[in-house]
Amino acid sequence: DETFSAAAVDLGASSGRVVLGRIGPERLEADVVHRFANKPYRDDERLCWNLGELFDGIVNGLARARAADQGLESVAVDSWAVDYGLLDADGSLLGAPVHYRDSRTDGIMDTIRQRLGDEHLYAITGLQFLPFNTLYQLLAEGPERLERAATILLMPDLLTHALTGAVGAERTNASTTQLYDVSRGEWAAELATDLGIPRRILPDIHDPGDPRGRLLPELRERVGDDGRIMVRAAGSHDTASAVAAVPALGERFAYISCGTWSLVGVELDAPVLSLESAAANFTNEVGVDGTIRYLRNVIGLWPLQECVREWAVDGGSASAEFAELLEAANREPALRSVFDPDSAELLSPGDMPERIRKLCADAGLPVPETRAAVVRCILDSLAIGHARAVRDASRLSGRAVDVVHLVGGGSQNRLLAQLTAEATGLPVLAGPTEATALGNLLVQARAAGVLGSQAEARALVAATQRIERFEPAGGLDWSPWIAA
Numbered sequence: 001d002e003t004f005s006a007a008a009v010d011l012g013a014s015s016g017r018v019v020l021g022r023i024g025p026e027r028l029e030a031d032v033v034h035r036f037a038n039k040p041y042r043d044d045e046r047l048c049w050n051l052g053e054l055f056d057g058i059v060n061g062l063a064r065a066r067a068a069d070q071g072l073e074s075v076a077v078d079s080w081a082v083d084y085g086l087l088d089a090d091g092s093l094l095g096a097p098v099h100y101r102d103s104r105t106d107g108i109m110d111t112i113r114q115r116l117g118d119e120h121l122y123a124i125t126g127l128q129f130l131p132f133n134t135l136y137q138l139l140a141e142g143p144e145r146l147e148r149a150a151t152i153l154l155m156p157d158l159l160t161h162a163l164t165g166a167v168g169a170e171r172t173n174a175s176t177t178q179l180y181d182v183s184r185g186e187w188a189a190e191l192a193t194d195l196g197i198p199r200r201i202l203p204d205i206h207d208p209g210d211p212r213g214r215l216l217p218e219l220r221e222r223v224g225d226d227g228r229i230m231v232r233a234a235g236s237h238d239t240a241s242a243v244a245a246v247p248a249l250g251e252r253f254a255y256i257s258c259g260t261w262s263l264v265g266v267e268l269d270a271p272v273l274s275l276e277s278a279a280a281n282f283t284n285e286v287g288v289d290g291t292i293r294y295l296r297n298v299i300g301l302w303p304l305q306e307c308v309r310e311w312a313v314d315g316g317s318a319s320a321e322f323a324e325l326l327e328a329a330n331r332e333p334a335l336r337s338v339f340d341p342d343s344a345e346l347l348s349p350g351d352m353p354e355r356i357r358k359l360c361a362d363a364g365l366p367v368p369e370t371r372a373a374v375v376r377c378i379l380d381s382l383a384i385g386h387a388r389a390v391r392d393a394s395r396l397s398g399r400a401v402d403v404v405h406l407v408g409g410g411s412q413n414r415l416l417a418q419l420t421a422e423a424t425g426l427p428v429l430a431g432p433t434e435a436t437a438l439g440n441l442l443v444q445a446r447a448a449g450v451l452g453s454q455a456e457a458r459a460l461v462a463a464t465q466r467i468e469r470f471e472p473a474g475g476l477d478w479s480p481w482i483a484a
């Protein structure tokens with residue numbers, strides 16, 4: 001039997017899931033065997049991730065995957081980028097991992113940019129300037145805590161450590177820290193030292209697919225494993241895994257990995273480190289097989305998630321109430337009021353409908369009063385953000401783009417897919433929804449020798465997964481909005 005059984009642990013900012021995959025040269029089946037909410041909490045002052053709950057979700061999910069398939073032989077973890085836990089010399093966690101949307105980093109990025117200069121920082125790291133990059137979070141820890149720390153483990157590495165005891169950093173996610181030298185392919189040790197971040201806390205780097213260890217004995221019992229399961233590194237940055245599963249058959253494509261964030265860009269062989277690229281805030285993150293994810297963070301479905309949270313509407317994939325809200329937004333007039341999706345005011349949680357109304361009012365546009373009008377305003381604005389980023393990615397990298405692949409939870413939003421096709425003027429291929437988990441699984445299958453190249457893996461996604469095409473029809477002129 002040539003079928004390979006693996007589980008992907010995929011943690012998004014809004015939910016986590018364990019996906020059981022069965023993969024062969026012409027087979028790719030993936031079932032979500034466990035899905036759990038990812039709910040940050042506020043301790044005295046900080047917004048934190050609930051590591052204990054996430055870990056329980058993972059172990060319970062792996063137990064379900066093992067019960068469903070006795071042949072389960074491989075597991076890998078991916079999650080959102082930049083966040084981490086610090087371990088002390090005894091291997092104990094120095095406090096809960098802090099959420100990247102916490103205010104502890106306020107002001108730090110600006111200070112560092114002034115001190116070192118964008119040109120210097122970008123030439124080394126190629127990373128976009130986001131206030132919550134790991135670099136700035138580490139500086140927010142303060143010197144005493146950095147002194148006490150023995151190692152930093154990014155979220156997927158922290159969970160891999162909890163599963164196996166192994167310590168290390170996986171490359172695709174290391175590349176999101178702004179402490180990684182994208183040209184040399186190693187930690188930017190000098191930059192770290194200059195900023196007072198001890199070099200010793202940055203662990204050895206591993207590549208996607210590398211074996212990381214067996215489950216710890218106490219977990220084998222909970223999972224029902226007899227020591228057979230190998231935990232591997234995935235492309236542990238969720239966006240790296242999502243892009244690895246984009247069902248593109250050629251080179252002339254852009255992708256939008258759309259969930260809490262929309263990550264919008266193209267795939268390249270080498271980084272673009274021009275000042276123009278830095279000014280447009282494009283990033284050069286490392287992908288599977290050493291590719292470069294040349295992209296920009298666009299606000300994504302975060303404002304919509306925050307609105308439905310405020311309205312106490314279930315925004316989950318099977319919610320009828322959510323589907324009705326999107327239907328109502330579809331009936332609203334297009335491009336009535338929009339906001340700049342790059343507005344820094346929208347990054348933190350809370351009070352989202354009011355903040356959106358204020359942005360519209362400040363811009364002298366009609367204020368969206370009803371829920372349907374607010375949702376329409378969000379989706380129109382997001383489509384504008386998508387179009388602007390696709391255009392700039394292509395222009396700054398010189399890569400021609402004929403088609404846009406929309407993947408992730410947001411690819412189920414048909415209105416958003418249609419608006420994105422209209423705004424970009426390009427056909428949009430929507431799906432797969434669980435691209436991240438699929439990309440995680442495909443890397444494991446390649447490491448196990450079940451699949452060959454990345455191109456073969458992508459062709460397998462294209463041949464087996466449901467993908468819907470949206471044409472750039474519609475009589476509206478989006479260009480003034482994109483230009484503004």
Ligand code: ADP
Nearest residue numbers: 012013014015259260301317408409410412413
């Ligand atoms: P993340 O990985 O960042 O947690 P996901 O990729 O899971 O995000 O995407 C979550 C988003 O997908 C939700 O915020 C929601 O807007 C969208 N979504 C989920 N299910 C549906 C659905 N059935 N119809 C439309 N949109 C959906």
Ligand code: LRH
Nearest residue numbers: 080081082238239261263
């Ligand atoms: C998407 C993502 C994105 C990062 C953000 C913090 O889940 O990993 O690529 O910028 O989370």
